[in-house]
Amino acid sequence: MNEQEQLIESYIRGELSAADQAAFEQQIKEDDSLADELRLHLQAQYAILASAEEAEIAKLSARFEQSASARTVPLFGTYSRAIAAAVLLLIGLALALRFFLGSSAQTAPELYAAHFVPLPSPEIRSQTNPQEQRWKEALTLYDQGSLEEMIQATGQLLADTAFRQQSQAQLYVGLAHLQMNQTAPAIEAFSQVSEQSFSYLDAQWYLALAHLKADQPDQAKTVLTHLQSQPTAYRQEEIREIMKQLE
Amino acid sequence: MFRKRSLHTDDHLISQIQKGGIARQRAINHIHDTYSGFVVKGKRKYRLEQEEVIDAYSESIVGMSKQIEVGKFRGESKLSTYLYQIFCNKCIDRVRHNSADKNQVEWIHDMPDMPDMAKDIVKDITEQEDRNKLVQYLSLVGEKCKQILWESEYQGFSLQEIADRMGFQRAQSVANQKHKCMAKLKQLIRSGAIVGSI
Numbered sequence: 331m332n333e334q335e336q337l338i339e340s341y342i343r344g345e346l347s348a349a350d351q352a353a354f355e356q357q358i359k360e361d362d363s364l365a366d367e368l369r370l371h372l373q374a375q376y377a378i379l380a381s382a383e384e385a386e387i388a389k390l391s392a393r394f395e396q397s398a399s400a401r402t403v404p405l406f407g408t409y410s411r412a413i414a415a416a417v418l419l420l421i422g423l424a425l426a427l428r429f430f431l432g433s434s435a436q437t438a439p440e441l442y443a444a445h446f447v448p449l450p451s452p453e454i455r456s457q458t459n460p461q462e463q464r465w466k467e468a469l470t471l472y473d474q475g476s477l478e479e480m481i482q483a484t485g486q487l488l489a490d491t492a493f494r495q496q497s498q499a500q501l502y503v504g505l506a507h508l509q510m511n512q513t514a515p516a517i518e519a520f521s522q523v524s525e526q527s528f529s530y531l532d533a534q535w536y537l538a539l540a541h542l543k544a545d546q547p548d549q550a551k552t553v554l555t556h557l558q559s560q561p562t563a564y565r566q567e568e569i570r571e572i573m574k575q576l577e
Numbered sequence: 578m579f580r581k582r583s584l585h586t587d588d589h590l591i592s593q594i595q596k597g598g599i600a601r602q603r604a605i606n607h608i609h610d611t612y613s614g615f616v617v618k619g620k621r622k623y624r625l626e627q628e629e630v631i632d633a634y635s636e637s638i639v640g641m642s643k644q645i646e647v648g649k650f651r652g653e654s655k656l657s658t659y660l661y662q663i664f665c666n667k668c669i670d671r672v673r674h675n676s677a678d679k680n681q682v683e684w685i686h687d688m689p690d691m692p693d694m695a696k697d698i699v700k701d702i703t704e705q706e707d708r709n710k711l712v713q714y715l716s717l718v719g720e721k722c723k724q725i726l727w728e729s730e731y732q733g734f735s736l737q738e739i740a741d742r743m744g745f746q747r748a749q750s751v752a753n754q755k756h757k758c759m760a761k762l763k764q765l766i767r768s769g770a771i772v773g774s775i
Contacts, residue, residue: 344690355694372698374762375730377711381723382731383639384712390609390635391628394616458720494744526599526741560603 334364338371436575438550442542445568448505449532452498461493469502477506497527504536513544531557531564538572547576585611587656594645597733601642609638612657615664623668633667640667646733713771714762722758729755 340346341354358365436444451469464487471480484503487493504519517540523533534557541550554569585607593604615637619630641660644650650659691699702711715723724743728734729751736748736755745751765771 342691342695344692351692355692358694368695369698369702370763370767372695373702373706373711373766374714374759376699376702377714377762377766378726378730380708381712381715382727385727386639386731387632387635390605390638391631393606393609394613394631394634491744494742496744524741526738528599528602530599531603 334367335371338368341368342371342375438542438545438547438576441572441575442539445572446508446539446543448509449502449536451502459492461487461490462495465493465495465499468499472502472506477510481506497523497529497533501529501533501536504533504540508536508540508543511543513540516540517544531560535565542572551576587652590656591645591650591652594642595648597646598728598735598738601646601733605638605642608641608656608660609635612660615661619664619668622665623672625668625671629671630668633671634664637664637667710771711766714765717765717770718758718762721754722761725751725755726758726762 337346337354341351346354358368451473464483468480468483468487471477471483481503484499484506488496488499488503493499500519500522504516504523507513507516507519517537520533520537520540523529534553538550538553538557541547541553551573554573557564558566558569558573590604590608593600595601613634616627616630616634619625619633620627623630625633637660640663641650641656715726718726721743725739728739728742729736734742736751739751740746740748743751745754
């Protein structure tokens, strides 16, 4: 960044002293090219903020649609609430029966079986480089259930430093291993997901499930406790339910 | 009965939004999911189409997060009350068919430290220039540039966080790349690569 650009940025951010700001504004009045440069910088910043804002609004709206469709049970239509209530009643009766019959809590692998639902593959919108194209192909293998081939293809990608979706890929490699009953490599893959990535919470959830499947309840509890401490509510009810069973 | 955990208090959510980056994103998603019932209320109250209410709701959350980021909302009222007020106003705008500037970036208010002369230029840009045309320039800088510019300028990720997310070796590499992207964007705007109607 050259000196002029740095000065413009400092000015926009209000970081100049009163004297420097006054001097800079005087310069702008006298120098048309500097005034043009300032306007261009502000146009660029406006374009960035406006486009990012539009994208975020669109993303949130899509999130709403997704969660709404997830909540809908079209087959049952208007009777869904009544059916749900009946199912809850039955579950309640079953639990009460278990309690009175003195039945023991579920084992860790049973808890895994009750809670494991594989994630659908993510949508890869941009394929601007060969690595993204290869990642999309690997996810197609995942969708098709060709899990071994998917793990192999993703392994090569993960070794490629130009591949950007490392964390997302580790998550899906872990899921593939888990579905193949290979808990140790699944745990290893989930643990590789960066805390900074959008895949982190999902990875932690499946890491806990992998520990359950491997009959390691203490490790599962540690991960679930960590998940509960996250700022965003994530599968809170499911986590509470599992924790209760583990206690 | 499910009770809100203390970690999700208004104060905590506000501080997470102010942190930027992933923390901001998670807090926004949490707020979005928690108060999604507003959409049903808005649809019923204002007799708007579902899509319009969903957009109004999403805009309200983005608008609220901006107010929090610049310190204009510090928790004087409950977050839900504040969000609902913004949401109702957005719905009323739509009822009045006054949504032409629904996505207008209120940038002047969002940057309180910006000197008055710069604010005047921004005001002139928003009044004189085609917003859609300016937005389209971002589609010409390439996905990588767009991500760096959005994450650093809008979403509040640090350069190190962007480096980690995008696989750069160092934060300085992101800074260099960001500078190149900004120069590319300016060059595109200067050349008038997109022809639009004002």
